[in-house]
Amino acid sequence: MEQVLRRKEKGNLARAFYRFKKNPLSLIGLGIILTMVLIAIFAPFIAPYPGDAGGAVHFKEMFQSPSWKHSFGTDEVGRDVLSRIIFGSRISLTLGIVVLSVAVGVGIPLGLFAGYFGGKVETVIMRITDIFLSIPPLVLALVVTAVLERNLQNSMFAIAFTWWPWYARLAYGQTLSKKEEDFVEVSESLGASRLYIIFGEILPNMTSPLLVKITLDMGYAILAGAALGFLGLGAQPPTPEWGTLVSLGRVHLPKMWWLSTFSGLAIFVTVLGFNLLGDGLRDFFDVEVD
Amino acid sequence: MGVRNTILNIEGLKVHFDTLDGTSRVLDGVELSVREGEVVGLVGETGCGKSITAKTILRSLPMPPGRIIEGEILFLGDNLLELSREEGHQVMSKKMSYIPQDPMTSLNPVFSVGEEMGDLIRWHGRRRLGPLELMGLRRRHDNSIAKAVELLDRVKIPAPREIIGRYPVELSGGMRQRVLIAMALIGYSSLLIADEPTTALDVTIQKGILELIEEKVKEEELSVLYITHNLGVARRLCDRIYVMYAGTIAETAKTQDLLDNPKHPYTSGLISSIPKLTGDEFKGIDGRIPDYIDPPSGCRFHPRCPEVMEICEQEKPELVKVGGGRLVACHLFSTGGES
Amino acid sequence: MFGRYLVKRLPYMMLVLFGISLLIFFLARVMPGDPARLALGPEATQEQVQALRHRLGLDQPLYTQYYVFVKGLLKGELGMSLVTKRDVSKDLIQRLPATLELVAVAMTIAILGGIPLGMLSALHKDRTIDQLSRVFAFAGVSFPRFWIGIMFQIGIAYTLGLLPITGRISGDPPAHMTGLYLLDSVLTRNLAAFMDSFKHMVLPAVTLSLSPLAQITRLIRASMIEELRKDYTIVSRTIGMPENLNIYKYMLKNAFTATLTVIGLLVGWLIGNAFIVEQVFSWPGMARYGVNSVLRNDFNAVVGVTLVIGVGYVFINFIVDLLYGYLDPRIRLKK
Numbered sequence: 001m002e003q004v005l006r007r008k009e010k011g012n013l014a015r016a017f018y019r020f021k022k023n024p025l026s027l028i029g030l031g032i033i034l035t036m037v038l039i040a041i042f043a044p045f046i047a048p049y050p051g052d053a054g055g056a057v058h059f060k061e062m063f064q065s066p067s068w069k070h071s072f073g074t075d076e077v078g079r080d081v082l083s084r085i086i087f088g089s090r091i092s093l094t095l096g097i098v099v100l101s102v103a104v105g106v107g108i109p110l111g112l113f114a115g116y117f118g119g120k121v122e123t124v125i126m127r128i129t130d131i132f133l134s135i136p137p138l139v140l141a142l143v144v145t146a147v148l149e150r151n152l153q154n155s156m157f158a159i160a161f162t163w164w165p166w167y168a169r170l171a172y173g174q175t176l177s178k179k180e181e182d183f184v185e186v187s188e189s190l191g192a193s194r195l196y197i198i199f200g201e202i203l204p205n206m207t208s209p210l211l212v213k214i215t216l217d218m219g220y221a222i223l224a225g226a227a228l229g230f231l232g233l234g235a236q237p238p239t240p241e242w243g244t245l246v247s248l249g250r251v252h253l254p255k256m257w258w259l260s261t262f263s264g265l266a267i268f269v270t271v272l273g274f275n276l277l278g279d280g281l282r283d284f285f286d287v288e289v290d
Numbered sequence: 291m292g293v294r295n296t297i298l299n300i301e302g303l304k305v306h307f308d309t310l311d312g313t314s315r316v317l318d319g320v321e322l323s324v325r326e327g328e329v330v331g332l333v334g335e336t337g338c339g340k341s342i343t344a345k346t347i348l349r350s351l352p353m354p355p356g357r358i359i360e361g362e363i364l365f366l367g368d369n370l371l372e373l374s375r376e377e378g379h380q381v382m383s384k385k386m387s388y389i390p391q392d393p394m395t396s397l398n399p400v401f402s403v404g405e406e407m408g409d410l411i412r413w414h415g416r417r418r419l420g421p422l423e424l425m426g427l428r429r430r431h432d433n434s435i436a437k438a439v440e441l442l443d444r445v446k447i448p449a450p451r452e453i454i455g456r457y458p459v460e461l462s463g464g465m466r467q468r469v470l471i472a473m474a475l476i477g478y479s480s481l482l483i484a485d486e487p488t489t490a491l492d493v494t495i496q497k498g499i500l501e502l503i504e505e506k507v508k509e510e511e512l513s514v515l516y517i518t519h520n521l522g523v524a525r526r527l528c529d530r531i532y533v534m535y536a537g538t539i540a541e542t543a544k545t546q547d548l549l550d551n552p553k554h555p556y557t558s559g560l561i562s563s564i565p566k567l568t569g570d571e572f573k574g575i576d577g578r579i580p581d582y583i584d585p586p587s588g589c590r591f592h593p594r595c596p597e598v599m600e601i602c603e604q605e606k607p608e609l610v611k612v613g614g615g616r617l618v619a620c621h622l623f624s625t626g627g628e629s
Numbered sequence: 630m631f632g633r634y635l636v637k638r639l640p641y642m643m644l645v646l647f648g649i650s651l652l653i654f655f656l657a658r659v660m661p662g663d664p665a666r667l668a669l670g671p672e673a674t675q676e677q678v679q680a681l682r683h684r685l686g687l688d689q690p691l692y693t694q695y696y697v698f699v700k701g702l703l704k705g706e707l708g709m710s711l712v713t714k715r716d717v718s719k720d721l722i723q724r725l726p727a728t729l730e731l732v733a734v735a736m737t738i739a740i741l742g743g744i745p746l747g748m749l750s751a752l753h754k755d756r757t758i759d760q761l762s763r764v765f766a767f768a769g770v771s772f773p774r775f776w777i778g779i780m781f782q783i784g785i786a787y788t789l790g791l792l793p794i795t796g797r798i799s800g801d802p803p804a805h806m807t808g809l810y811l812l813d814s815v816l817t818r819n820l821a822a823f824m825d826s827f828k829h830m831v832l833p834a835v836t837l838s839l840s841p842l843a844q845i846t847r848l849i850r851a852s853m854i855e856e857l858r859k860d861y862t863i864v865s866r867t868i869g870m871p872e873n874l875n876i877y878k879y880m881l882k883n884a885f886t887a888t889l890t891v892i893g894l895l896v897g898w899l900i901g902n903a904f905i906v907e908q909v910f911s912w913p914g915m916a917r918y919g920v921n922s923v924l925r926n927d928f929n930a931v932v933g934v935t936l937v938i939g940v941g942y943v944f945i946n947f948i949v950d951l952l953y954g955y956l957d958p959r960i961r962l963k964k
Contacts, residue, residue, distance in 0.1 A: 025763075025767070127644070127648070128648075130645060130648075131645055131648035131649060131651075131652055132652070134645050134648075134649055134939060134942060134943050134946075135649065135652075135897075135935065135938065135939045135942060136897035136898060136900045136901040136938065136942060137897075137901060138898075138901025138902060138904065138905075139900065139901050139904070139919075139935060139938050139939075140935075142904065142919065142920070142923055143653065143923075143931060143935050145923065146922075146923040146926070146928075146931045219771065223771075223773055226773055226775075227773065227774070227775065227902075227905055230773075230775045230905065230908075231904070231905065231908060231920055231923075231924075232924060233923065233924070243773070243775070246773070246775060246776055246779070247775070250779060250909075253779065253782070253783060253787075254782075254783050254787045254788075257783055260776070260779050261779075261780070261783075264773055264775070264776025264777075264779065264780070265776075267773045267776060268768075268771055268772055268773060268776065271770075271771040271773070272767060272768065272771035275767050275770060275771050276767060279767070348867050350863050350866070350867050379866075379872075382867070383866075383867070383868070383869035383870075384869070387868065388864070388867045388868050390860070390864045390867075392860060395859070395860040395861060396860050396861050396864040397861055397864075398861045398862075398865065398879050398883070399861070399883070399957070399958070399959055400882050400883055400886060400956060400957055400958060400959075401879065401882070402958075406865070406879075409870065409874060409878075410865075410868065410869055410870060413869075413870070413871050413874060414869045415869055416871045417871060417872065418871055418872055418873045418874075419871050419873055419874050423874075424873060424874060424877055424878070457958040457959075457962060459958055459959045459962050460958075460962055470864075473868055474868060476868070476869065477869060
């Protein structure tokens with residue numbers, strides 16, 4: 001029976017697509033992300049009142065509830081909420097990309113080195129990683145923002161600062177299991193440089209779990225960034241970051257409910273999209289990710 | 291030799307497996323029977339479908355992707371395939387015993403031997419338990435553990451009282467297999483199905499386990515369906531042997547008859563594959579087991595058969611009587627068998 | 630046998646705690662920005678800033694500062710809060726129970742809800758309940774905590790008026806025994822206080838528990854599905870184990886053990902997100918105190934909060950490790 005069941009080959013592209021398509025939720029996720037990306041790119045053209053994204057004020061129009069003129073209503077100085085949310089997508093997506101680039105760029109090489117070279121390098125890197133991981137990530141990010149000036153860039157840095165250990169750990173684990181495999185031994189015996197082996201052989205073999213994790217983490221990075229924004233530790237007004245918008249609107253609850261509701265909804269939908277997509281990718285690659 | 295009751299009778303069993311590459315026709319008309327008190331061997335190469343046959347009887351085959359196309363499995367009067375999953379499970383757990391193949395993965399790792407055996411002894415054959423029983427509140431004054439110790443003793447495990455408290459991870463393969471055999475002896479059973487119980491063990495341990503099984507079968511007068519790829523083992527334990535190839539039965543006969551005078555070319559090939567101490571020529575059988583998704587037409591063995599004829603490619607041979615209670619499925623005997 | 634396992638982990642834990650103290654200290658003192666200046670604001674004169682720096686010991690060399698810091702730590706002092714003007718440790722002790730209670734209740738909801746939901750999904754795989762729980766799981770991890778909390782406040786508390794909007798208790802708290810209102814009211818048989826605290830606890834705890842609940846559900850589901858395929862499950866079913874015993878005892882223990890490591894991580898997650906939930910619901914806990922300290926550049930308080938959390942988290946992970954070793958004999962018996 002084992003022989004019969006083992007026929008299911010992995011990694012066949014056609015099969016992978018079949019698995020991905022089998023899951024309508026992943027397609028929805030993909031759709032959401034693509035829509036968000038397009039909205040972010042074409043924000044100035046899509047937003048009905050692009051000027052409202054910044055510091056414009058129209059006191060005459062303040063606190064209008066959702067209507068035909070302003071689909072999501074207006075805020076406390078008369079700005080169109082929909083436009084602000086549209087521009088907010090730029091901020092959140094950028095935040096996600098930046099955070100992940102830094103976390104991956106720092107974490108992965110460190111993990112690779114720790115796994116491949118072993119010995120003192122391994123001990124030092126992994127101990128540092130452990131220490132970072134021993135504090136819940138949001139808490140650490142909070143502390144970092146505490147000592148820096150409060151703005152968007154610093155909040156991005158803070159989150160990346162707390163996230164790189166996860167990628168280091170992922171790369172470390174993957175390297176440990178891969179470095180014993182044949183293709184590595186072959187390269188070593190052929191005299192390939194160690195850097196080449198690490199980045200050219202081992203790294204490409206972990207793209208699947210890495211891609212899945214990055215996709216999922218995009219959503220969580222945006223969530224973290226919004227959380228910091230909500231607490232007032234991230235982007236400052238008038239920047240229309242989604243989390244900041246929610247906290248600004250909170251003061252006017254419950255009457256002016258549209259201020260907080262729609263911006264939070266935007267966060268939710270975006271994060272959901274990344275989650276669905278990431279889950280679908282997990283099926284696509286047929287991998288286990290921690 | 292009196293007439294003994296047939297307790298298990300399989301007829302025309304066809305099972306297919308749906309895979310991403312196509313439908314694998316793993317069992318293509320299996321015929322098999324076991325009589326009371328008999329030890330019947332099911333012998334064949336790895337991949338010939340003998341394990342699948344056992345699992346079909348025990349209903350432990352995952353049913354999608356597996357499908358039973360046709361056939362009957364008559365056990366003590368019931369056609370197992372017609373019973374609902376629940377009823378079939380009832381019959382099976384009350385009247386059949388099973389020794390699995392791989393002792394390393396067959397015991398639950400987070401419970402001690404005593405715990406698992408105790409539960410089996412206490413609730414053997416019950417389909418579902420009530421909530422109090424599930425919570426373990428109804429077992430204060432029973433003697434399940436004592437019975438478990440006794441069973442472990444019967445399978446020659448040293449210091450059984452200690453072993454009761456141990457976890458599978460602390461036991462060697464041989465020990466674990468003994469525990470599984472002890473578990474198989476729990477409760478009254480009409481049929482024991484042993485699925486290659488010594489295959490996963492070290493050669494040095496196999497002998498001990500085999501002796502144990504031999505002993506228990508004689509003592510308890512069990513009826514056994516013994517599955518193995520090793521003709522030597524089958525010769526030692528079995529009264530009667532079925533030779534299986536690629537999802538069908540090639541031949542069946544009493545053990546000695548089969549070995550002295552094999553009729554099916556595959557059987558001859560198998561026998562000559564056994565390395566003999568006399569230093570004779572060691573002949574294997576050319577080729578490999580066929581692709582079940584696209585099997586050879588006619589007789590599935592014909593591409594490898596040294597005595598192949600034209601008809602072998604066109605028609606699948608049926609099992610025919612060739613006298614002395616023997617059956618062979620081969621065109622060499624199809625026309626004009628002995629009466 | 631078990632003690633040996635404990636002893637192995639201890640020096641490692643010490644090392645980690647030492648590292649945490651270093652890290653936090655480093656962050657607080659070495660990062661750009663002058664704490665004294667930030668605390669006093671831009672209007673303060675240079676002398677005032679200098680005076681504060683001197684008082685806080687910031688003009689000493691780093692290693693001296695660290696030494697003072699650790700010395701104080703061991704005495705249980707965490708410095709003075711620039712906002713409340715009291716010892717930070719006193720502030721923390723006062724507020725810790727509220728956060729503890731919130732996190733504990735949220736974790737309980739997540740576990741007590743996640744296990745049955747996960748099992749149901751696994752046993753009825755791909756059917757309606759599984760699909761529904763899947764949708765719920767995705768939503769649960771995607772909700773921004775602050776947003777869903779606010780939605781609950783608008784919807785349930787304000788519009789429907791079923792539950793209070795903010796705060797931990799409206800009337801008088803029960804007599805102080807542990808500081809955990811729910812427990813204290815039970816211990817002092819104060820039904821009114823219990824109902825009061827309970828009503829206040831519902832929304833914040835549920836908000837906090839959504840994501841872990843979703844994660845535990847998915848994890849249990851995945852583990853149970855794997856268990857269903859394991860050899861030993863099929864073997865024990867075949868040799869006569871009653872089906873529901875097999876599921877609820879034998880498979881579940883394996884599945885839960887697999888989930889345990891994640892539960893440790895989830896506690897960390899809960900602590901981090903407690904900061905947000907406490908803000909939304911004005912919950913008088915340590916986390917909210919931490920956020921306010923950050924917003925007001927109250928360094929000692931920030932350090933204090935982080936330290937307590939760090940130590941607590943290490944401790945909890947240690948307990949999870951112990952539990953894991955206890956449940957899974959393979960871990961503690963493999964030489």
